[in-house]
Amino acid sequence: MLGAMADTLTRQGGEKEFRRGDKTLEFMQMLKDGWRTKDSLVCVGLDTDIGKIPLHLRKLEHPLFQFNRAVVDATADLACAYKPQIAYYSAVGAEHDLELTIEYIHQNYPSIPVILDAKRGDIGATAEKYAEEAFDRYRADAVTVNPYMGGDTLKPYLARKDKGVIILCRTSNAGARDFQDVTADGRKLYQIVAGKAVNSWNDNGNALLVVGATFPEELKEIRAIAPEMPFLVPGIGAQGGDVKAAVTNGKTKSGAGMIINSSRAIIYASADEDFAEAARRAAASLRDEINRYRS
């Protein structure tokens, strides 16, 4: 309902500060509204690397923000979410570019949720600070977190009912199997994590899982454990994940339930001045390819 309200406000073109302002928009509702109204499961990953953006932008003030703004403007009607990866900003002291990016999306596209990809994980007192970082300082709508330290370390994030908490389950890299596949009494660690997410951590209905597109069999198993939980799915594009296998195995009964992220294949589709148009074409093409396998 809150997501629908934001859409209405956008369509009315109300005052910018009123559109999002201090209103609490629920991440889960925004996500579901976006899937439906845009008919898109595509998440655009803003892994914006100062060494990879077009040369003409690097001389500007806040170059990462300038790049992101152009990509966002070109893809807003195609994206169900944006996902900036914080390391690309913090490595070069560009926290303010990240703040500007998220604020720009909130002001101009208030119905699109922003996922801060930070994969945080620490004990309670520190986790409170990381939750503040993601939700209060950056005003993200969701954050990615690492479960290794246990369920108690996830509580400070999960307690924020309006925010999404996206828990690493089975990741998209080759080394994922080192520990995530450790098997106890016939259950793999990632299956145990998925079970906890469904049965212990989802009292507020705001838990999600990260499941890589590069392991479609695992996507299927985890979908069986968590039939309705949304998955953030990295690994499409540069990492080699197959769209058909990922969508077929990862979708919910209604043909949604996935936030399918692509970063490099969208934002670096062109290294020239036409990068934003090229990003739009890549995002549209991915949306269409995904939609072929949803029903």
Add this chain to the structure above:
Amino acid sequence: MLGAMADTLTRQGGEKEFRRGDKTLEFMQMLKDGWRTKDSLVCVGLDTDIGKIPLHLRKLEHPLFQFNRAVVDATADLACAYKPQIAYYSAVGAEHDLELTIEYIHQNYPSIPVILDAKRGDIGATAEKYAEEAFDRYRADAVTVNPYMGGDTLKPYLARKDKGVIILCRTSNAGARDFQDVTADGRKLYQIVAGKAVNSWNDNGNALLVVGATFPEELKEIRAIAPEMPFLVPGIGAQGGDVKAAVTNGKTKSGAGMIINSSRAIIYASADEDFAEAARRAAASLRDEINRYRS
């Protein structure tokens, strides 16, 4: 040898910019030199919370740095390392306070290593950025990392031979058992992680493990797996870990091998203007208590 050189330079009182400058000081050597020359295993945790520092500092410019500087000056001869926890800075946009703190330690106490407690973990391309954040941007000597995503995600840190890479193994919180104790073929996940650290990840001799003081039996088991590897040991003090049990079970044959962290019990020993003197007393008392059980 490099650590010893830094000590020499400090004693000579050479030009500040020359003392550390661009010299590469090896984390492991600095650590071992510090244990020996100071006879201390105490690490002071700079979990500096703007809501907890004395009121008179909160009005100053860079209040977190001002607080840290006073604590560092009061404890430098007692600390084998400093460990700022990054969430306390990033939650409030105080990255520059963190930069100033690390730079201050490098300039004034060049033989003391700085551990950036960030518990990062992500796939290779992003891990490269996190390594840049810790080692190039902040110029930390070591960083804490999370192994959940697998061995390949740790390589970008481990490749930095002069830097310490401190891998979460068995953490100090109650929920640690949720996943770290998952048992496959008689081996717990934390034992598998410790085995990998010793046998697969330590080609450069720069891997360490995080093992909480709150689980002394696990400390003993992990010491058996990794007889010479240094451990970062949180959980003493505010978290309730017993010093005697931790040191007895965690020390190496030579009576060292541990970086025993205390944050709140040292830096908030007093909430008043005497906070630095109180921090010194708390650090000295902890050092002495630890040393009682080392030989």
